[in-house]
Amino acid sequence: MVLLLLNISASAQQTNYTLSRDFLWGLDNYYNSKDINFQTFVKPYRFADVAKVTDSTATFPRLLAGTKAEEYDKKKKGFTFDAFPLISAQAGYQATSPSRFTNDLAIGGMLTGNIGNKFSFNFKMLAGKETFNSYQDSVVKQTQVIPGIGRAYRDNNDPTLTRYSYQYYSGYLSYSPNKIFNVQVGQDKHFWGDGYRSLFLSDVSAPYPYMKITTNVWHFTYVNLYTIMKDATNPSGLKKDELTKYATFHYLGWNATKRINIGLFESIVWQGSDSTRHRGYDVNYLNPVMFFRPTEYSLGSSDNAFLGFSFKIKLFKKQQLYGQLLLDEFLLKEIVAQNGWWGNKQAYQVGFKSFDLFKIKHLNFQTEFNYVRPYTYSHGSVQQNYSNMNEPLAAPLGANFIESASFLNYRYKRLFIEAKFVYAIYGGDSAGTDYGKNIFISYVNRPAEYGNFTGQGFQTKLITASLRGAYMLDTHMNLKIELGFADRIEQTSYATKQTPYIFVGIRSDLSNLYSDY
DSSP states (O other), rough: OOOOEEOOOOOOOBBBOOOOHHHHHHHHHHHTTTTTTOOEESOOOOOHHHHOOOOOTTOOOOTTTOOOOOHHHHHHEEEEEEEEEEEEEEEEEOOOSSOEEEEEEEEEEEEEEETTTTTEEEEEEEEEEOOOHHHHHHHHHHSSSSSEEEOOOOOOTOOTSSSSEEEEEEEEEESSSSEEEEEEEEEEEEEESSSOOOSBBOOOOOOOOEEEEEEEETTTEEEEEEEEEOOOOTTTTTTGGGEEEEEEEEEEEEOSSSSSSEOOOEEEEEESSSSSBBOOOOOOGGOOOHHHHHHHTTTOOOEEEEEEEEHHHHHHSEEEEEEEEEEEEEEHHHHHSOOOOTTOOOEEEEEEEEEEEHHHHHHHEEEEEEEEOTTTTTTSSSSGEETTEESSSSSSSSSSEEEEEEEEEEEEEEEEEEEEEEEEEEEEEEEBOOOOOTTOOGGGOOOOOOOOTOOSSSEEEEEEEEEEEEEEEETTTTEEEEEEEEEEEEEEESHHHHEEEEEEEEEESSSSSOOOO
16 A cells, blocks of 8 residues: 655654654653653654653554664764655545535655764655545635645646645754754744644644754753744735745743743744835844844834743643743733723633543543634734734634633554544624634724624634544554544524534644644
8 A cells, every 4th residue: 555665764863753643642641740851842842852751652652663762872873864655545525415525635755864863854745636525625715725734726627626736845954963952944833832722833834944943951941933934815816926924933941840831932923025125034033032022112113023921730640731821912001901902912721631541541631721812913914913824823713712622532552542522612704894803804904992802793603523533554654544523513693504524544644734613
């Protein structure tokens, strides 16, 4: 079915571990020990860190093959690399009228390797064609983007106009001169958080170019992330009309005690050009240790800046509590007044995880609550909103919503089973009025200065329930067989739309792909 093209050596040590949640549960359990001084907030991890895990059951069988510390020491010199094929072959069926069949067929490859134990590289490419269920198809038509992948190209040979072709590219160079620093340059995804969603930086959008500097000293982790992104909101939907935008992110995490981790976050987004000038990458934001908001004011700038606070508490041996608070705008007098000022743009998250539930090994539970006020992540200039390629950089619902997400999963050897339930309430736009959910329109035309509240507008309830099973065929390629059922229900006071959907296939799990929004 799938042939191994080349396998010369072990996986490169400075390359990144997968972002796929299926693979991270066992590691989260292991790192929840109060005796492990490792910060889990910034993902992806590196194989150099995963190789230090002493619990052989923390990952799927053979995932660490060739990356054990003792094998790592033997390969400190010389050039080694692996090459693997990548594949996605899936089929699905939507039962509601009009019913439809879906399919996805893609092929590609991955090249990964290292020079000694300090320099590594990884490159992935996947190209294919896909048809979607009715809801996902509507998202693709609206955004001109395959969610989490990149630009959607209409297949002109398809008479139904429901099939799209796509290309997925990611890759990076990773260098660790010592145990303190790691520097990466490439194009890929990032996820900053301990939850299912991230209100700071998530992996919802397509990969983007970046440079990341990670510093680990004692109980501190400091990360600088410099990125180049795309604004694709031009109605033409053409690649030539995409505009360049830039973003810089900082995160400082501190293991204050054996059980408590706290973190500070800041980011800024700015457009590369406007009607009067070409700005490019502002060198003021290359400073790795400054705070952006004072700098923004000193520049007389209207760039889009964010501040955040995070925490994680290892409650007991097998439980943890985590959360995030994000400030897009903050005026204390308006907060105290509680009069619904539109500029009170904040978001917060609180969640709970329990590992080895009822003392059953690899049975895990998670529940999470997310709250995002209207107009959060948006900007007066659409090009400076918190997004990349028509997808949010944080929660996929955008803003003006409350959401809960719960999971129960179990892993036995290479078998993984998960049930998921997501419930959300959001306020959509009505009659062209911007009530604060859509971050891809300017907040300049808001209907009211005061009296705003979360869920305002055309109130909609969204329920997504799913049951999924996967069997890992090859953990070097993240290749798995997957079977699942999902039901999406969207309710308003006028109508209910239901999308029950079943799917089966084999695929290389490159990243998390979201459809529960």
